[in-house]
Amino acid sequence: MKTLQRTFSIIKPDAVAKNATGDILGMIQHAGFNILGMKMLWITKAQAEGFYAVHATRPFFESLTTFMSSGPIVVLALEKENAIADLRKLMGATDPAKAEHGTIRKKHAASIEANSVHGSDAEDTARFELSYFFAGYELTR
Ligand code: CMP
DSSP states (O other): OOOEEEEEEEEOHHHHHTTOHHHHHHHHHHTTOEEEEEEEEOOOHHHHHHHTGGGTTSTTHHHHHHHHTSSOEEEEEEEEETHHHHHHHHHOOSSGGGOOTTSHHHHHOOSSSSOSEEEOOSHHHHHHHHHHHOOGGGGOO
């Protein structure tokens, strides 16, 4: 029996600004993900701080939250078998210099901060991140 898993992703401001949204969505769909929800938003710095609260004590927090509120993003609710691990594999390493060929970050990311995409790293973070940007009724199937 197939066990479907949900994960959350963001197409970040750098990728949206360079019109890579369509290509990244294509890569995600080609990898077998079903898009359950999708919206384009321009979040505030406070909203970015809430989303990345787990990183609040990191030295890059200020810069990261300024970047994430610097332009439009696309937030995605995704579903497939093994979605969390498979999306992280498709994204590639956080630092694009270390990302493997065929990954989204290898193709599109410019730096460790402007790294084109975000993906949840575990089931509990996926639950938090999906509920941060999507109401339950938006993802009812
Ligand atoms: P993301 O997957 O969105 O999760 C946290 C983000 O912080 C990460 O992608 C990077 O964009 C960013 N990040 C992680 N490490 C660093 C770093 N050393 N310097 C700047 N940004 C970082």
